Amino acid sequence: MTDPAENMPIIILAAGSSSRMGGLDKLMQMVDGVPLIRRQVDLARSVTTGPVIVALPPPPHARYDALAGTGSCCLTVADAAEGMNASLRAGCAALPADTPGAMILLGDLPDLTESDLKKVLQSVDFKSATLVWRGATEPGKPGHPVVFSARMFDRIAQLSGDSGGREAIAAVRDHVQLIPLPGNRARLDLDTPQDWAAWRAAQAANNNCDS
Numbered sequence: 001m002t003d004p005a006e007n008m009p010i011i012i013l014a015a016g017s018s019s020r021m022g023g024l025d026k027l028m029q030m031v032d033g034v035p036l037i038r039r040q041v042d043l044a045r046s047v048t049t050g051p052v053i054v055a056l057p058p059p060p061h062a063r064y065d066a067l068a069g070t071g072s073c074c075l076t077v078a079d080a081a082e083g084m085n086a087s088l089r090a091g092c093a094a095l096p097a098d099t100p101g102a103m104i105l106l107g108d109l110p111d112l113t114e115s116d117l118k119k120v121l122q123s124v125d126f127k128s129a130t131l132v133w134r135g136a137t138e139p140g141k142p143g144h145p146v147v148f149s150a151r152m153f154d155r156i157a158q159l160s161g162d163s164g165g166r167e168a169i170a171a172v173r174d175h176v177q178l179i180p181l182p183g184n185r186a187r188l189d190l191d192t193p194q195d196w197a198a199w200r201a202a203q204a205a206n207n208n209c210d211s
Contacts (some may be wrong), residue, residue: 005121007050008147009099011091012040012072013164014063014107015055015080020191028062029196031110035066040107045071047117048103053094055080055087083162092153100126101149104165109144110199111185120145123179132169135186136178142169143186 014037018026027037034042037054044052052072056063057080064074075094079086088104095102103121105112112135120135124147133147146165148156155168169176190196 005118005124006048008048008121008124009050009095009102010044010048010052010105010145011088011095011102012037012044012052012054012105012107013084013087013091014040015057015077015087016084016107017057017081018191022193024193025062026190026196027107028066029190035063036110037063037107038066038070039110040105041067041070041072043112043114043117044103044105046114047121050099051096053091054107055091082160084164085156085159085161088156088159088165092148092156095153099150101147101152103145103147105145106189108189108191109185109187110190111183111188112145112181113185116181116185117145119181120147120179123177126150129175130177131172131175133177133179134169136180137184137186138180138182140178140180141187142178143181145186 014027028035031039041052041054053075054067054072055075055077058076058078067074075090077087077090120133124133126149131149131152135143135145137143152168159168190199
């Protein structure tokens with residue numbers, strides 16, 4: 001029997017407007033030599049043979065061009081301006097009918113690694129009472145990525161706004177498993193130019209220490 005972790009569908013939430021970036025697009029910032037949005041897709045494809053669905057704002061948009069040739073499915077979210085829950089609803093609705101669950105990956109977490117995603121995936125047991133498997137910081141603060149059992153999809157379909165599914169997770173909090181990942185990788189998002197400058201400075205400092 002195929003391990004569900006090997007072909008888990010992954011939905012990347014990348015339909016936001018980068019409203020705090022002063023006219024720049026945070027998902028088009030270069031990370032590991034490619035735009036962040038492409039880096040996230042490459043990361044997803046490195047851990048699954050299943051579909052990688054990228055929730056995107058309506059075209060025309062540079063993010064579509066950045067994903068050319070990645071083999072991902074670009075999913076236009078007509079109501080993207082509503083917030084993350086519009087992307088969650090659209091992404092889950094686009095999944096194969098028989099999928100037992102899916103991983104949700106945010107487009108703006110640049111420190112997540114292949115090993116982080118694999119650790120969360122390998123914790124999943126769809127036969128258990130657990131409904132949500134969630135990456136966390138090393139001290140245990142909830143973060144991403146998140147795997148939802150298909151038993152959560154009806155709840156997700158009822159969501160609205162920009163909460164990122166928090167209400168759905170809170171409603172089943174006794175059936176949520178946290179998977180600690182190193183450092184703050186599960187929560188470190190970069191929303192402003194100042195965030196990016198600080199992150200790049202820290203990356204440069206770490207590279208100097210390693211050389």
